[in-house]
Amino acid sequence: MAKPxxxxxxxxxxxxxxxxxxxxxxxxxxxxxxxxxxxxxxKRRLDGVSAKMLTQTLRELERHGIVEREDFAEVPPRVExxxxxxxxxxxxxxxxxxxxxxxxxxxxxxxxxxxDAA
Amino acid sequence: MAKPxxxxxxxxxxxxxxxxxxxxxxxxxxxxxxxxxxxxxxKRRLDGVSAKMLTQTLRELERHGIVEREDFAEVPPRVExxxxxxxxxxxxxxxxxxxxxxxxxxxxxxxxxxxDAA
Numbered sequence: 001m002a003k004p005x006x007x008x009x010x011x012x013x014x015x016x017x018x019x020x021x022x023x024x025x026x027x028x029x030x031x032x033x034x035x036x037x038x039x040x041x042x043k044r045r046l047d048g049v050s051a052k053m054l055t056q057t058l059r060e061l062e063r064h065g066i067v068e069r070e071d072f073a074e075v076p077p078r079v080e081x082x083x084x085x086x087x088x089x090x091x092x093x094x095x096x097x098x099x100x101x102x103x104x105x106x107x108x109x110x111x112x113x114x115x116d117a118a
Numbered sequence: 119m120a121k122p123x124x125x126x127x128x129x130x131x132x133x134x135x136x137x138x139x140x141x142x143x144x145x146x147x148x149x150x151x152x153x154x155x156x157x158x159x160x161k162r163r164l165d166g167v168s169a170k171m172l173t174q175t176l177r178e179l180e181r182h183g184i185v186e187r188e189d190f191a192e193v194p195p196r197v198e199x200x201x202x203x204x205x206x207x208x209x210x211x212x213x214x215x216x217x218x219x220x221x222x223x224x225x226x227x228x229x230x231x232x233x234d235a236a
Contacts, residue, residue, distance in 0.1 A: 003220070097215070102131065
């Protein structure tokens, strides 16, 4: 198999990069880093996410082997999501991006203000 | 100022996370890591990007102080983009994500195949 090339629009690896970089994927990865979460907990943690978008994000992450879904087959339904080993290795990188944003936030908003005023 | 919270949909830091995570932003950051690039070079490197999307991505990254734009005021026009110091610190994290995708690509496409066949 040819080496994956994220710069090639025809290589599925570019789609994977897009999935991982999506805001909701990154927030799910950060949220699951401290342990398994039920769907409702994730919905509350990811303030503003629609049920549809959350379901779709979790499904794609599960499909790629990044998160694992466990259905406890209880009534009322209890479904939990957790990071796979693969997902944990990714989450540690994504958390660095999240922390980078938090650390440099003031500098970036200052830059935006100056840019917009120019 | 309150601490930025990427989980809060009303905090501009979530928009910054979204900007950084966009496929084209990540590819621009990877492409600029080896040095300044002219607009046309970036257009060719980011196979499949539209001129409009590339311009918009570069403008937002410049606006946030992540890339710097230099117009050499030549005829024909010569415009170069480079990473700022801030951008270099971000690019080193983004490159790790890109390398993670490449490293685990086969495993993820295998997972997708199994998921879709189930």
